[in-house]
Amino acid sequence: DVxxxxxxxxxVKRTGEKVxxxxxxxxxxxxxxxxxxxxxxxxxxIYFSYDVKMKEKGDIPEGYSVSREKKERFSLILESASTNxxxxxxCASRLSGTGTPDTxxxxxxxxxxxx
Amino acid sequence: xxxxxxxxxxxSVQEAETVTLSCTYDxxxxxYYLFWYKQPPSRQMILVIRQEAYKQQNATENRFSVNFQxxxxxxxLKISDSQLGDAAMYFCAYSGGNTGNQFYFGTGTxxxxxx
Numbered sequence: 001d002v003x004x005x006x007x008x009x010x011x012v013k014r015t016g017e018k019v020x021x022x023x024x025x026x027x028x029x030x031x032x033x034x035x036x037x038x039x040x041x042x043x044x045x046i047y048f049s050y051d052v053k054m055k056e057k058g059d060i061p062e063g064y065s066v067s068r069e070k071k072e073r074f075s076l077i078l079e080s081a082s083t084n085x086x087x088x089x090x091c092a093s094r095l096s097g098t099g100t101p102d103t104x105x106x107x108x109x110x111x112x113x114x115x
Numbered sequence: 116x117x118x119x120x121x122x123x124x125x126x127s128v129q130e131a132e133t134v135t136l137s138c139t140y141d142x143x144x145x146x147y148y149l150f151w152y153k154q155p156p157s158r159q160m161i162l163v164i165r166q167e168a169y170k171q172q173n174a175t176e177n178r179f180s181v182n183f184q185x186x187x188x189x190x191x192l193k194i195s196d197s198q199l200g201d202a203a204m205y206f207c208a209y210s211g212g213n214t215g216n217q218f219y220f221g222t223g224t225x226x227x228x229x230x
Contacts, residue, residue, distance in 0.1 A: 033218075040124070040222055042121075042221055042222040045217055045218070048216050048217065058217065100148075101167055103162045106152075106160040108158070108159050
């Protein structure tokens with residue numbers, strides 16, 4: 001079974017802090033994703049990566065950056081956390097990309113609160 | 116960009132009964148994939164069922180089946196013999212041949228199963 005893990009289930013940070021959310025997958029997947037999930041808005045894509053050191057912006061990249069130095073690890077960085085970034089953050093990985101029926105596998109999520 | 120609409124924020128069903136969750140989408144692509152994901156409370160999101168648009172036959176996985184109407188751009192999920200463990204948030208998602216790696220998610224339907 002594919003396993004996607006996230007470094008923290010719950011995180012509380014202060015406004016202006018730099019925040020790192022880590023995601024690791026163990027199935028050699030090419031593609032990894034970061035979403036934020038808010039009630040009534042579903043899942044919105046922040047960034048995704050289709051290879052090591054490669055990244056593309058999703059629908060809501062403002063205020064976030066990402067890093068993928070190793071294939072199995074994809075980090076989401078909040079350079080200066082703000083209260084409107086309080087949310088649930090989901091990481092996902094996927095074996096193949098465009099035009100395939102491959103599903104995404106999700107991590108358990110990190111609930112981030114910015115005070 | 117593709118849009119996915121789930122018009123039922125909340126649904127409820129009696130245990131052992133059948134419920135149908137609705138999903139519509141908008142796309143100009145001819146080849147694409149549709150997914151239903153389940154997110155139980157405080158647990159990881161998992162794939163329930165997927166449908167390939169070029170297949171006319173509706174997908175089925177045990178008690179879960181879909182009604183895929185390509186012309187109407189409709190992709191509903193039917194849960195038969197509902198069980199308490201089916202209580203969850205359900206998300207419909209779209210992945211297209213020309214949309215790269217991006218999945219487009221609906222806003223979710225919260226399903227309650229009444230004993």
